[in-house]
Amino acid sequence: SIKGQTIGVLGVNNRSTERTFTQHDSELLQDLAAHAAIAIENARLYEESLMRTRELSTLFLASEAVNSSLALDRTLSIIAEQLLSTLSVSQCYIGEWLPGQQRLNTLVVYYRALWRPTDAPTLSFKNTSLLEQAFSHKRAVVLTPTYQRFDPPLAAWMPHRYQAKTIIYIPLFTQNQPLGLVTLYYIGEPYPEATFPQSSFLQQLGLEIGIKLIGSDAENQPHSFFRLANQVIEVTGANWYDIALWNTAQRQFKTVLSYGEAVWARNPKPGFDLSGFPQLSRLLTEKISLVGPAVDDLQYLLEVSHGQSFLAVPLVIKGQTAGLVFLTDTLRDRHFSRREVELAQALVLQAANALDNARLYHDLQHSLEELHRTQSKLVQTARLSAMGELAAAVAHQINNPLTTILGDTELILQDLPPDDPNAEALEAVSRAGKRAHEVVRRLLVMAHQQPFDETLEPIDVNETIENTLMLVKSHIQHGNVYLTVQLQDDMPPVSAIRGQLEDVWLNLLLNARDAVTGQPNPLIGVISNYHPGEEQVEVIVWDNGSGIPEDILDHIFEPFFTTKPVGEGTGLGLHICHQIIEKCKGSITVESAYNQGTRFTICLPVDRKRDVL
Incomplete structure (x- = not known):
């Protein structure tokens, strides 16, 4: 004693x-x-x-x-990694609790898991026909899954199985007999086909892991297998790597290794309703840690992840429960000691502080980005104001010679007989001059801060398109550009501002002309259609030009945004088009693909006053 x-x-x-x-x-x-x-x-x-x-x-x-990183996604990954390595567990789930909605949203799922064949998740040829195809042809196959209805917790708990954008099956053979299966999961983005390595290399690496798993005690040297799995992840860019061994007697695959992670730092996040999970709800509301044996809802979560034991710890930030950490051991049915639970709580407390700091940093970054956007808009507003003053000065300078051009053209037309060959050309000059005069008038009104006459009138869309084509048709067709025009007859008028729809067609057609320059077999098309059921007229302007890069597609209607060289574009054309269509209570959308072309679709409401007697 x-x-x-x-x-x-x-x-x-x-x-x-x-x-x-x-x-x-x-x-x-x-x-x-x-x-x-x-x-x-x-x-x-x-x-x-x-x-x-x-x-x-x-x-x-x-x-x-x-605390080595303030990037939210990287912080979440490091937290999960530290919890797994410190407590010698296999799986880590971290969820964000939304008490007002009684919902748990997934932040990170992290696997460094090994299974004994008797406890392993199974996969058979019945799961997908592509799996059988991979083995019959002895080559990798790519699957783009379409998921059927399933329990929401599965998507949150096992994102690689139920949320992957692309799944790649790679069959493994030894001496012409099936050994196993490598499965790669791409969760956030489809797999990078252009940079994907040779499947023979991945098969060789998979064989190396598979043979080692059969011939050695994987439980005592897991890190060597995880290093090889990480090598595959780095080479392929996948989010998840599974390897399963073929069980001849049961004619199914047994997943013996699963290595990967999925992080959701931003919305939308997968999640599930906690109304069917009373034990989890109790853990979150009472801020208590839970350890096996699992019962009821916790047993369900343990079973779907094929775990043997678990430890659940609430994630508490500044005294408030912010989420949940759920740790699973896939090899041992262990009872976590008091000391292990206390260590886990201390680690989770550190993780909560780091997560809070990362979120504050993320919010600060977002605020700074918003500030920069606001500053940019203020600069653009100042530039627009300066351009308005400059435009007014230019308008005054061109107004006098324009008046002379219009007057002399009218005098000449009066003296010409109707069948004179020059009459059509002079009429085109007159129309162009009147349009230019209207532009000058609008510029002067804007400069003197007088209200525009923006009354919506019944306008014949086809007439505005034809007027515009008469001005630019010869310019567009220069350089062997083929122009196709398909205008539906007898369309009702639309509600629009007189003289402004021509500006829209002019901008779109000139942009299309620039886009097809240098392209083989350049094509530009204009189509008009009437949709009675929707009471709107649709105009499509398309081309088979170079297309608009996807990363800038959302910015093309912003003022001063242009991809043209300095001096060749103001960045205002599409912005003006967007403003005009909005004033007409319509919409303008764009679809584009690299080296395939661009398609602008304008929808304008039919003038309803035509029905009023």
């Missing part, structure tokens, strides 16, 4: 001689027991000191790791 507490029993017996122990022997034994108790206590204290030192070192290293 030590400090009045009995810690054990020390006893002796005499087998060599027959004699009775004396009082001296008893005193000697008591003395030995006292020394033994002190030695045992010292050893226990030393072991406890070593354990505490290791825990402090672990917490320090974990703290350094989780």
Whole structure:
């Protein structure tokens, strides 16, 4: 005993001689027991000191790791990695709790999992016909899944199985016999076909892992297998890597290794309703940690992830439950000790602080980006104001010669007979001059801050298109550009501002002309249609030019945004088109593909006043 507490029993017996122990022997034994108790206590204290030192070192290293980045997605990944390595578990799920909606949204799912064949997830040829195709042809196949209805927790808990954009099956053979299957999952984006490595390389690496898994004790050296799996992830760009071994007797695959991660730092996030998970709800509301054995809803989550034991810890930030950390061991049906639970709680507390800092940094970045956008808009507003003043000065300068052109053209037309060959050309000059005069008038009104006459009138769309084509048809067709025009007859008028739809068609046609320059077999088309059911007229302007890059497609209607060289474009054409169509209560949309062309679709409401008698 030590400090009045009995810690054990020390006893002796005499087998060599027959004699009775004396009082001296008893005193000697008591003395030995006292020394033994002190030695045992010292050893226990030393072991406890070593354990505490290791825990402090672990917490320090974990703290350094989780605070090494302020990027939210990277922080989430590091937190999961530290929890797995420190507590020697296989799977980590971190969820974000939305108490007002009673919902748990997934932030990160992180696997470094091994299974014994008896407990492993299974996969058979019945799961997909492409799997059978991969083995019959002995080559990799690519699957773009279309998911049927399933329980929402599955998508949140196992995103690689239920949310992958692309799945690649790679069959493994040895001596012409099936050995197993490598599965790659791409969750966020489809797989990069252009940079995807040769499947023979991946098959060779898969064979190396598969043969090692069969011939060695994977449980005692998991990191060597995880290093090989990580090599595949880095080479292929996949989010997830599974390897399954073929079980001939059961005619199915047994997944023995799963390595990957999926992070959702931004919305939308997968998640599920907590109304069917009372144990999880209790953990979150009462801020308590739970450890196996699993019952009810926790048993369900443990089963779908094919785990043997679990530890669930609430994620608390500034005294408020913000989420959940759910850790699973796929190899051992273990009971987490009090010390392990306390260590997990300490790690989760560090993780919560790091996550809070990362979120604050993320919000700050978002605010700064919003500030920069606002500043850019202010600069654009100032530029527009300056351009308005400049436009007014230019308008005054061109107004006088334009008046002379229009007057002289009218005088000449009056003296020409109707069948004169020059009459058509002079009429085109007159129309162009009147349009230019209307533009000058609008510029002057804008400069003097007088209201435009923006009354919506019944306008014949086909007439505005034909007027515009008369101005630019020869310019468009220069350079062997083929122009096709398909205008539906007898369309009702639309509600629009007189003189402004021509500006829209002019801008779109000139942009199309620039886009097809240098393209083989350049084509430009204009189509008009009437949709009675929707009471709107649709105009499509299309080309087979170079297309608009996807990353700038959302910006083309912004003022001053242009891809043309300096001096060749103001960046205002499409912005003006968008403004005019909006004033007409219509819409303008764009579709474009690289080196395939661009298609602008304008929808304008039919003038309803025509029905009023």
